[in-house]
Amino acid sequence: MDDPSAQFQHEDLIDILWRQDVDLGVERDIFDGCLRQREEETTRARERELKRERELEMIMQRLQKLDKETGEFLPSPSSVNSQAVPLSETLHSTVFTQRSPVTQNPLLSALLFSQKSQKPPSQEQAFSELLSRPDLQYYLDVLESEASSLPLDDITEICHQNLPEPQRENSTDTLCGVTQTISDSFEVAQPLSSIPSDPVEILETCIQMFSDPRDPTPSPSNTIYSCSTPENQVILPKCQINSSDSTLSEFCSYTINTSSLSKPEQLNSAPQTLLQFEECHILLGFDDSASVGSVDLETSLYAADTLSNGQSDKDELESILSDYTDLLPLSLHSEAVEATLCETVTYAQHQTQNESTPEYSQREPQANLSTTSGAAEVQRVCRDEQRAQAMSLPFGVHDIINLPVEAFNEAISSCKLNHTQNSLIRDIRRRGKNKMAAQSCRKRKMNSLIDLEEEIEDLKREKEQIKEENEKNTRELHETKVKLRKLYNEVFRQLRDEHGNSYNPREYKLQHSTDGTVYLLPRRTADKTNTPTEDLPIAV
DNA sequence: GGTCCCTGTCATGCC
DNA sequence: TAGGCATGACAGGGA
Known part of the structure; x- marks a missing residue:
């Protein structure tokens, strides 16, 4: 059959025979060996996929059963996805639709998918293959049945003892692979945190997240997915939460998420968590006086700012006071901070009261x-x-x-x-x-x-103005008199009698009547009688 | 110690 | 008529 011509003849012969069979009512594909082989492979692959899906559904149901035993209801993949849209949109069609037990857990999902953008596609494929590993399934089965009663070391030992020999050989590698994947996720999500090097510790952390009964709400999802939100990505690295302490990270995340500490009763309900939170602050390098800073620093700054802005209104101060009194049961304040706060609020209230009182x-x-x-x-x-x-x-x-x-x-x-x-x-x-x-x-x-002093000043200014005006008028009057004298002399020089002689100014004078007529009067007669004589007046 | 200034208080008249 | 307001007068205290 190596000869091409022989191969061509063989296929040509098959084609001729097929035409004959078609004429007899027989289909060609029955004789097409390659096509039949491909269909068989497709069928087998479909069966394998269905089987895998059934296994994954069983695992999921077991895990849900485990959660119900601990009193916790894991969030649905849709709700998880809704909080991590950018992370899981592309993976939803590949991994989430398989309802993987790992993806059912928000912690693992977040840890695994938080670095999805950084993870090569081969790693996702390896992860999908990892879920189908029977040894891992066996681990999960044992975890389901014994997690509530046995320590993880014992569970690991049981797995090693009961696994079939071929699987037992790979079990350690499988576990290490899982934990390595989780560890990588931790390293990406929390680069500054201390990652447990022991795979058992990492799985123990995951189990705690699976079976944490304290928070009935899907807190793990809040915890991790909120950490992946942009506004919290800034805060989380600063916290340096120990990844092995899920309670602490959960509390810190809750605190960061709420950010206003509007639910102090929840905080009070977990004194151990508070203690861990304080330890977290110690870990972060916060001293006692600053212990409220991370949780209410904004309020403190706001209070200081409002007080510095001329004593804000009473409502704001009462609001601030209520915020602090809400925080007081947390015992997160140092006495110095509390005393300073009380003094500040008291002073502000006193100032507010003073301003509100006309007195x-x-x-x-x-x-x-x-x-x-x-x-x-x-x-x-x-x-x-x-x-x-x-x-x-x-x-x-x-x-x-x-x-x-x-x-x-x-x-x-x-x-x-x-x-x-x-x-x-x-x-x-x-x-x-x-x-x-x-x-x-x-x-x-x-x-x-x-007002009287101002009025006095006004009167003084007015007096000065009147005085200046008077002086001005006096000057103008003098100038007018000078002009009038000059005009008088000029008119008098131009007056002539019937002989053409000028009048003597010492004997005559001009007098202006009210009707505008100017008379020439003899000075002597005018001075004595103040009336014109018979030979006078002479109109000018 | 006297003086000045500020404030509280009293007495009184007015509304 | 009671209550509040306005104002002069006085007293106490501090600078």
Whole structure:
């Protein structure tokens, strides 16, 4: 058959025979050996795939059963995928659809797929093949049945003893392969963490993640997938969470995820976790005073910022205070931080109260004049406070003074006060009101003085302006007189009598009447009678 | 120790 | 008429 011509003749002969058979009603593919062989291979491959899927489903069901025993419900692949879309979109069609027990576990999924982009395709294929290894299946079966009762070392020993000899030879390599895969994932996800070198430790960590009953919510998925989110990728490496401590990493992740610590009761429910968290802070190099920094540093900075911005409003301060009081049961604060916080909030509240009270707002200019007077004022204020406390008054001085009349009367009538208390409370109110009135009065008086001083300055300026105007008018008047004199002399020089002689200015003068007529009057007659003579006037 | 300034308090009148 | 306001006067305390 090596001869090409013979091969051609053989195939040609088959073709001729096929045509004859077709004519007799027989199909060609029955005689096509290659095609039949390919179909058989395809069928076998399909059967193998179905068998593998059945095995994987059995493993999945066993693992789910294991989870139910520990009281934990693993998240569905869809929910896991929803939190790791960029990681699992491409793998979903290959691995997740196989419902792998490893992919069913969020920790392993995240660890394995977090570096999917960095992993070559051959590694994914090797991972798929790894899941189909019967020795690994055997490990998982043993883990399912004995994980709750036996330590992992014993489980490993059982696997070694009960495995068939050929599988036992590869079991260690298989386990090492699995753990190496997980370890690689850890190294990618947490490059700064300390990875257990022992495969047993790594598997133990995985088992803890499988069977951790503390958190009914799918916390592992939150833990790891949240670590893979962009906003937490910055935080996680800083934490340097020990990968072997799943509880610690879970708590840190939860803390990072919540970031506002809005669920302190959950934190209180796990004192051990808190202790580990503190150890985590120690591991991170945080001192006690900064122990709140990572969890509420933003709030602290916000509080400091708002306080530095002119004492923010009371609601914000109360919000901050409530945030800190929520954190207080955590015992994560050092006493120094707590004391500083209390002082800050108290001071801010005092400032807020002062600003809200007209008494203090009106006192501001005077308070700036003397700081020591403020201390004396505090003592005076405390005098009524002490009186109120001594008489066991049910209200504060501030309320006594600032309550409206109706509310005040209702309050003192609702409380059974004796005569002394009633008298004192009314005196306190009267003094307080009068004190505020006196302050207002003094402020008005001061403002009035300031206004009067300003008015004096204005009047002085106005006087100067009038004086300057008067001087100007005097100058202008003088200039006008000079001009008028010149004009007078000029007109007088031009006057002539009937003989053509000019008039003597010492004997005659010009007089301007109201109708605009100018008369020439003899000076002597005009001076004596102040009326024109018979020979006069002479109109000019 | 006297003086000045600030503040609280009282008394009084007015609204 | 009670309560609040305005204001002069006085006293205490600090600088």
